[in-house]
Amino acid sequence: MTIRLGWLAGAGLCLLQWMIVPAGHAETLPAPTVYTLDPQALAQAKNALAHDAPVLLPAYRKLVSDAGRAMTVAPLSVTAKGIMPPSGDKHDYLSMAPYWWPDATRPNGLPYMRRDGRINPSTKNNDTDSRRIETFSDTVGTLGMAYYFTGERRYAERAALLLRTWFLDPATRMNPNLEYAQAVMGVNNGRGTGIIDTRHFWQVIDTIGIITPAGVLSDDEQAGLKRWFTDYTHWMMSSKGGRDEAAATNNHGSYFDEQLVNQARYIGDDALARSVLSEAQRKRYDVQIRSDGRQPLELVRTRAFHYSVFNLQALTRMAHYGQATGVDLWAYPQASKAALQTAVDYLAPYVLNPSTWPYTDIQGVAYADFLPVYLQARRAYGPPADDAAIVKTLFERVPAAREWLYWPVTGASHADAQTAQIHPVQ
CATH class of the missing domain: 1.50.10.100 (Chondroitin AC/alginate lyase)
Structure with missing residues (x-):
């Protein structure tokens, strides 16, 4: 089965899929123990697939195909x-x-x-x-x-x-x-x-x-894996x-912190995770993101869009980790003007109009890289005004990306949902 997307005039693609998670079902699915992904989001995607949600089928089929090769x-x-x-x-x-x-x-x-x-x-x-x-x-x-x-x-x-x-x-x-x-x-x-x-x-x-x-x-193997990551975490810090x-101020510093927090949570050192996340407010978000959302340390690169998104991938992961450790980075420095939201909002228009990107990028707009950042920000802050157009563009560019399963799009209004007509083709 393939999918054909039809649209009411001027509506644009809406993949927000109001029916994607029927109320009362997702919470009954077993929640996996994950740290970077979201167990609730994964359960939503799994439940949606059980109800034949066509928006997720390209990503699911690609996953199964990739898994065959992985075997x-x-x-x-x-x-x-x-x-x-x-x-x-x-x-x-x-x-x-x-x-x-x-x-x-x-x-x-x-x-x-x-x-x-x-x-x-x-x-x-x-x-x-x-x-x-x-x-x-x-x-x-x-x-x-x-x-x-x-x-x-x-x-x-x-x-x-x-x-x-x-x-x-x-x-x-x-x-x-x-x-x-x-x-x-x-x-x-x-x-x-x-x-x-x-x-x-x-x-x-x-x-x-x-x-x-x-x-x-x-049990011994589980303990051995935790020992390995405990030793690696100690090496990173010493x-x-x-x-x-x-001490790096650009994306390298962000990924150092992101890895350290992820590993600390896995090995059970929540104090270390909270400490790194709290320091990241000053060391990463304040230093890297300007008030208009630009990331100057990444914009000087020859792949400026890619590196801006690449850095945000680390920062959004840390914000996700912070939800479990009591450090609210999604709303830092203040909920009315969160740094992460501003940074994502700065990049989003160039997904729709890549030719207007004012900096160098020798490979062009990185749609696949932007996708996980946008989907996570969308879940944290809600869909922006041009959400339907952005999601349409991202789905057209990377319809089978696994991030659609990681962070399923679930927040459409009833009016938005009525604009989407998803028909199977025999």
């Missing part, structure tokens, strides 16, 4: 890389700075030179771990979501196998440090900026909680690289 991914390990880290231990993670290239004016190309926004393909091959860690995290995340939405145990079993291989098996486990992350050839063996390489671990942590009811991880990254 064929061999267990991944940092020990599979082709280059030995300076430590002489392949259990240590190794990556190269992606925007650094050989200096063509020098015979050996050293030291490398920076070309912002231009990824050196040699930094993304199997000689190092950066592509591998992203593939691992995304694969585990896909399997976890597939288990949650389908209930098929095989997905949970495969996710558990990948988790054991990466974190627990003595022959293949990653050491809990990033001493040699994002090295620059001819300059250093690793930098604090490389800590951003583990930003995908939120999928891993949420998947651990999602698959726990399946009984595919023993290492020179960690201290350097914590």
Whole structure:
């Protein structure tokens, strides 16, 4: 079955789907143990799919397709890389700075030179771990979501196998440090900026909680995973690289905090989570977001729209974490002019009119990157005046994005809902 969207004249697409969560049903679904995603939102999406909500079907079908491929991914390990880290231990993670290239004016190309926004393909091959860690995290995340939405145990079993291989098996486990992350050839063996390489671990942590009811991880394995993240959290806070990254004022600092809070919540250190979130008010939101919503530290990049949204992804996650820890970042510094709402509102018009973007972006407006930020802000603040047009554009651009399942659109008024006619085509 495919879907065709018909519209009343001038109404635009409305994917707000007033019937998406029938009252009294979503709360009866079992809530998964997740930290970055929202158990209520996931339950809403699951319930909507049970009632054949067509808006979510493209994302659901893509998830099942992705899960089929994920089942064929061999267990991944940092020990599979082709280059030995300076430590002489392949259990240590190794990556190269992606925007650094050989200096063509020098015979050996050293030291490398920076070309912002231009990824050196040699930094993304199997000689190092950066592509591998992203593939691992995304694969585990896909399997976890597939288990949650389908209930098929095989997905949970495969996710558990990948988790054991990466974190627990003595022959293949990653050491809990990033001493040699994002090295620059001819300059250093690793930098604090490389800590951003583990930003995908939120999928891993949420998947651990999602698959726990399946009984595919023993109590000892659950404890081992928490020990790994406890050790990694300690390394982040005590290492020179960690201290350097914590002091970063742009998106690198945001992702350091975001990861630290997520891991602190997972390992049960709520005091640490609250402390980092409270400090983030001053260190991140005050420093990074201007009163009109601009993020100057990201606008100077060659991919200014992408990096503005990229930073907001970390900040919106922290706001979500704050809901569970008593630090209200959604309403900071004040509910009538929340920094996050202002920042999202600043970017939203360029989704509708990308040619008016006044800064450089060598790849154009990043619709897929903006989607999770917009959907979360929409749930926090309510739909803005041009919501129907924005959601229409995002759905047209990325109809099968998984974020539609993560943050289902549920807040349409009755008048808005009447403008949407969703018809199956045989």
